[in-house]
Amino acid sequence: MTHAEDLQKAAQDHLWMHFTRHGSYAGGEVPMIVRGEGAYIYDDHGKRYLDGLAGLFVVQAGHGRSELAEAAAKQAQELAFFPLWSYAHPKAVELAARLAEAAPGDLNRVFFTTGGGEAVETAWKLAKQYFKLTGKPLKHKVISRQIAYHGTPHGALSITGIPPFKQAFEPLVPGSIRVPNTNHYRADEISGIPGMSPEQYGRWAADRVAAAIEMEGPDTVAAVFVEPVQNAGGCFPPPPGYFERLREICDRYDVLLVSDEVICAYGRLGTMFGGQKFGYVPDIITSAKGLTSGYSPLGAMICSDRLFEPFSSGTEMFAHGFTFGGHPVSAAVALANLDLFEREDLLGHVTRNESIFRSTLEKLYDLPIVGDVRGSGYFWGIELVKDKKTKETFSADESERLLRGFLSKALFDAGLYCRADDRGDPVIQLAPPLIAGPKEFDEIESILRGVLTEAWARL
Numbered sequence: 001m002t003h004a005e006d007l008q009k010a011a012q013d014h015l016w017m018h019f020t021r022h023g024s025y026a027g028g029e030v031p032m033i034v035r036g037e038g039a040y041i042y043d044d045h046g047k048r049y050l051d052g053l054a055g056l057f058v059v060q061a062g063h064g065r066s067e068l069a070e071a072a073a074k075q076a077q078e079l080a081f082f083p084l085w086s087y088a089h090p091k092a093v094e095l096a097a098r099l100a101e102a103a104p105g106d107l108n109r110v111f112f113t114t115g116g117g118e119a120v121e122t123a124w125k126l127a128k129q130y131f132k133l134t135g136k137p138l139k140h141k142v143i144s145r146q147i148a149y150h151g152t153p154h155g156a157l158s159i160t161g162i163p164p165f166k167q168a169f170e171p172l173v174p175g176s177i178r179v180p181n182t183n184h185y186r187a188d189e190i191s192g193i194p195g196m197s198p199e200q201y202g203r204w205a206a207d208r209v210a211a212a213i214e215m216e217g218p219d220t221v222a223a224v225f226v227e228p229v230q231n232a233g234g235c236f237p238p239p240p241g242y243f244e245r246l247r248e249i250c251d252r253y254d255v256l257l258v259s260d261e262v263i264c265a266y267g268r269l270g271t272m273f274g275g276q277k278f279g280y281v282p283d284i285i286t287s288a289k290g291l292t293s294g295y296s297p298l299g300a301m302i303c304s305d306r307l308f309e310p311f312s313s314g315t316e317m318f319a320h321g322f323t324f325g326g327h328p329v330s331a332a333v334a335l336a337n338l339d340l341f342e343r344e345d346l347l348g349h350v351t352r353n354e355s356i357f358r359s360t361l362e363k364l365y366d367l368p369i370v371g372d373v374r375g376s377g378y379f380w381g382i383e384l385v386k387d388k389k390t391k392e393t394f395s396a397d398e399s400e401r402l403l404r405g406f407l408s409k410a411l412f413d414a415g416l417y418c419r420a421d422d423r424g425d426p427v428i429q430l431a432p433p434l435i436a437g438p439k440e441f442d443e444i445e446s447i448l449r450g451v452l453t454e455a456w457a458r459l
């Protein structure tokens, strides 16, 4: 057997892939990605694909950046590991200071994790303990939005608003409440109020948070978790005024506003932090993914001075941590990654190119299956519909046949790695590395055009 055949067999026999129906590979081949360069990845047959999802919203700086690999190697030689449990090491300290400097408002305190779900978990636990320490011990509940994904640990999964991902693991952590999301394309259905303007819908959606807080009792609600642009469901940007209103509501009820920026931070929207794109200052930012461009795992929860204050003196402690949180190698890579961001002006590059990305994708509106193109920065979703005029979506069976049975594989076969997703209505999601530009946008559009045309013909 060749090495490639050995690997295939071992993948089939031993590897447990994440969120994967293993049955769909039985008797077939597991796609094996062996290397990357710039905005492209290559499989074990040498075939090239455009990485339309930056791995998983991660590889901001692109693949094959030797300076990030070198930063990792240098740090591993100097100090491969030390925990942040009562000790510090220079790279974690430097990175914490750099993130505090870049973060909005007085978000000056950084708690490192190894990934996004852990950062979300950390934020909820901090919110609970903070209110216990400051005389509001009943405040413990959290509010989040329908179809939002916030991770898989029990706490983060409880905050997640996608019932099919939760059912197998019930009972989850109590005290987590859902409100409507900001899908303006389907605002009529969601709100039951026809014809709202984006501004009216933004206000309506934000006010649902106030209603939920009132319903639960303000003295029991600790935090609201929202993404700047909601990922699951297909890139819902906030309608105008949404975050301004949400900030007011959180202040009125003393509820912490947690901006879950696991995808939206570190340039994905053209700003260092996602909330900066929409002009709001949260109490906590949760982040991960693009912080290291994926060259080593790292997450960060960044909170305001106020939230650290009860822990800053005396004997109080946040009894929470992860062995690998703030790993020296990951922290060194993150610093090199942020240097690269500055040197190559990646934020400026995204900002200058986002309208070209949008208009390139909007060319697809001439296809009958394309209902909505939405997003921000380098983070876009294309909602597929059965009837453009009525916005009728596909039945569960059609969606299964269309997305899982055809689209995902057809796009990949055509040379585009991206995501066809039905956690809400069927969408195709695009989030290429931030080094991509008009040439890659055209390639994305051309592949999508071919495959979506065929999908329509098959329906």
Ligand SMILES: Cc1ncc(COP(=O)(O)O)c(C=O)c1O
Pocket (backbone or CB within 6 Å): 115, 116, 117, 118, 120, 149, 150, 151, 152, 227, 231, 260, 261, 262, 263, 288, 289
């Ligand atoms: C908004 C958001 N929060 C949390 C997570 C979980 O992050 P991780 O997979 O690193 O645990 C994700 C992952 O995609 C995410 O998009």
